[in-house]
Amino acid sequence: MLYPITTASRTLLDLSGLWKFMIDREVQPIDPKQPLPTETVISVPASFNDQTASQEIREHVGYVWYETNFRIANPLRDQRLVLRFGSATHEAWVYLNGQKITHHKGGFTPFEVVINDYLNDDNNRLTVKLSNMLDKTTLPVGNYSESTDENGHITRRLDENFDFFNYAGLQRPVKIYSTPQDYIQDITVVPEVDLAHSSATVRVNTQVAGHFDQLKVTLLDQAGQSVAEASGTTADLTLANVHLWQPLHAYLYTAKVTGFRNNEIVDTYSELFGIRKIEVKAGQFLINGQPFYFKGFGKHEDTYVHGRGFNEPVNVLDLSLMKSMGANSFRTSHYPYSEEMMRLCDREGIVVIDETPAVGLIDSFNFDLSVLESDDFEDGTWKTMKTAAAHQQVIREIMARDKNHACVVMWSIANEAATYSKGAHDYFKPLFDLARKLDPQKRPCTYTSIMMANPRTDKCVDLVDVIALNRYYGWYVGNGDLKAAEKATRDELLAYQAKFPDKPIMYTEYGADTVAGLHSNYDEPFSEEFQEDYYRMASKVFDEVPHFVGEQLWNFADFQTKFGIQRVQGNKKGIFTRAREPKMAVRYLKDRWVRIPSLG
Numbered sequence: 198m199l200y201p202i203t204t205a206s207r208t209l210l211d212l213s214g215l216w217k218f219m220i221d222r223e224v225q226p227i228d229p230k231q232p233l234p235t236e237t238v239i240s241v242p243a244s245f246n247d248q249t250a251s252q253e254i255r256e257h258v259g260y261v262w263y264e265t266n267f268r269i270a271n272p273l274r275d276q277r278l279v280l281r282f283g284s285a286t287h288e289a290w291v292y293l294n295g296q297k298i299t300h301h302k303g304g305f306t307p308f309e310v311v312i313n314d315y316l317n318d319d320n321n322r323l324t325v326k327l328s329n330m331l332d333k334t335t336l337p338v339g340n341y342s343e344s345t346d347e348n349g350h351i352t353r354r355l356d357e358n359f360d361f362f363n364y365a366g367l368q369r370p371v372k373i374y375s376t377p378q379d380y381i382q383d384i385t386v387v388p389e390v391d392l393a394h395s396s397a398t399v400r401v402n403t404q405v406a407g408h409f410d411q412l413k414v415t416l417l418d419q420a421g422q423s424v425a426e427a428s429g430t431t432a433d434l435t436l437a438n439v440h441l442w443q444p445l446h447a448y449l450y451t452a453k454v455t456g457f458r459n460n461e462i463v464d465t466y467s468e469l470f471g472i473r474k475i476e477v478k479a480g481q482f483l484i485n486g487q488p489f490y491f492k493g494f495g496k497h498e499d500t501y502v503h504g505r506g507f508n509e510p511v512n513v514l515d516l517s518l519m520k521s522m523g524a525n526s527f528r529t530s531h532y533p534y535s536e537e538m539m540r541l542c543d544r545e546g547i548v549v550i551d552e553t554p555a556v557g558l559i560d561s562f563n564f565d566l567s568v569l570e571s572d573d574f575e576d577g578t579w580k581t582m583k584t585a586a587a588h589q590q591v592i593r594e595i596m597a598r599d600k601n602h603a604c605v606v607m608w609s610i611a612n613e614a615a616t617y618s619k620g621a622h623d624y625f626k627p628l629f630d631l632a633r634k635l636d637p638q639k640r641p642c643t644y645t646s647i648m649m650a651n652p653r654t655d656k657c658v659d660l661v662d663v664i665a666l667n668r669y670y671g672w673y674v675g676n677g678d679l680k681a682a683e684k685a686t687r688d689e690l691l692a693y694q695a696k697f698p699d700k701p702i703m704y705t706e707y708g709a710d711t712v713a714g715l716h717s718n719y720d721e722p723f724s725e726e727f728q729e730d731y732y733r734m735a736s737k738v739f740d741e742v743p744h745f746v747g748e749q750l751w752n753f754a755d756f757q758t759k760f761g762i763q764r765v766q767g768n769k770k771g772i773f774t775r776a777r778e779p780k781m782a783v784r785y786l787k788d789r790w791v792r793i794p795s796l797g
């Protein structure tokens with residue numbers, strides 16, 4: 198799936214701005230053939246939740262409606278016109294001039310529909326109905342319930358099976374792009390690097406729809422100079438003196454594909470890509486032949502007012518803050534981030550672990566490890582969850598969207614699933630197989646493991662290329678006791694290393710809730726002192742373990758969650774506040790990270 202851009206044969210219209218908006222109280226049916234019966238407007242792209250003073254809107258569970266109007270300039274009318282949603286959270290029904298034109302389920306991946314047949318000559322009314330409901334068939338997973346009162350009025354309730362606010366709406370850009378009627382459908386770029394000779398072969402596969410008599414592929418370097426040319430739907434191009442895409446030192450080439458008919462250009466598209474080699478070998482994670490050390494974060498797309506909505510200034514700031522600390526990477530916890538963020542990471546050389554929205558695949562929390570250790574241990578998870586179809590769909594969609602990104606070095610198939618329960622392997626094996634089959638660049642795959650999944654209890658470690666651990670010793674386990682935490686951290690890492698000597702190990706979460714400005718002479722939990730001590734403790738152990746290949750702490754910034762007695766207006770494990778002000782630990786981590794090389 199190509200990101201929409203303008204080229205010599207394509208244009209782009211942005212539908213960002215004020216849209217009509219209303220929540221559906223389900224009292225009177227809403228007819229998409231009529232203008233939406235409201236004058237309230239909100240801004241797109243953004244979550245709807247935090248854009249008004251209304252608690253009813255903020256906490257609404259059920260359906261909401263959006264509407265905008267647009268016109269198409271006459272010269273464009275003979276082009277193929279495609280309406281494209283960067284995402285619509287979580288399920289969307291789309292109507293154009295009253296007619297249903299598409300439906301999509303899954304709130305973090307793009308979808309599109311050709312609109313020519315539904316357009317009016319003058320004004321066009323675009324109406325979108327969205328559901329923010331989640332249940333045990335969806336990703337993320339939600340606990341959904343509803344009740345109906347004597348007047349037939351339905352109350353819907355959603356208890357998120359995950360620790361972030363269920364922001365929803367049209368959270369990413371909505372655009373219309375044009376292509377010629379015969380067009381380039383997709384481009385897949387697979388670079389093969391010969392490190393010994395500083396050369397590379399780049400295979401560019403192009404899919405077209407319609408009739409072309411020639412396809413020309415030109416590779417351009419970062420200065421825009423042509424460095425190789427070939428033709429055909431499968432083109433192999435050889436590059437000498439290749440500029441590698443390196444962590445924090447990006448270099449992007451362009452694959453420019455042009456389709457001709459009768460010697461005239463019909464369609465042209467330029468795809469940016471980087472050349473780099475990813476390998477997992479003997480307990481190391483290699484980028485371009487050198488051991489890579491992940492320094493960075495689990496994050497969220499989460500900011501004031503925008504909610505989970507696209508917020509490009511904050512994306513730019515976040516990467517700048519990361520770089521200033523010597524960090525080199527993050528994980529898109531717990532869903533695919535915007536395409537714009539992925540493109541920014543390509544440019545900035547930020548290494549990304551790209552995660553699906555598979556979070557909440559856990560039925561109940563059982564901390565009795567002696568029970569979990571039994572080979573037959575089974576909780577209800579894999580009988581209750583009916584998410585396999587959604588999980589396959591999202592793997593297909595994330596691959597289709599992100600396959601060419603240089604920044605993506607690994608896929609995370611799920612976050613904290615009940616991988617210690619019987620049934621987990623049967624659930625995950627086909628998903629890992631699918632991801633490995635679909636990824637043209639054959640990147641490593643992992644899942645991030647929950648504390649109860651340890652070297653003795655986890656039944657799925659054979660599926661992963663890298664062991665990725667989410668661990669909270671000293672916080673959720675033995676809160677405040679950093680001595681015990683240090684021992685537990687060390688014991689477990691050494692046990693993993695001994696049992697799986699070929700697999701690199703990293704932390705994809707570890708952290709402590711910290712109230713900004715709270716200080717303690719006694720280094721108590723929740724104080725900024727404790728957070729720093731916690732990270733010092735963990736770092737000390739990491740440095741002792743040879744196969745330990747990275748630390749991504751939890752979390753980059755404080756973020757909004759559902760209510761809970763452990764959450765004071767959200768999760769406070771950020772090392773930055775939600776407004777991106779640093780807590781004390783930032784200085785310590787910066788001091789540590791600038792001294793650890795990314796490669797070597």
Ligand code: GCB
Pocket residue numbers: 359360361531612613667706751768770
């Ligand atoms: C986890 C989850 C993350 C939570 C975090 C926490 O293990 O993966 O979504 O926010 O713990 O702070 O509890």
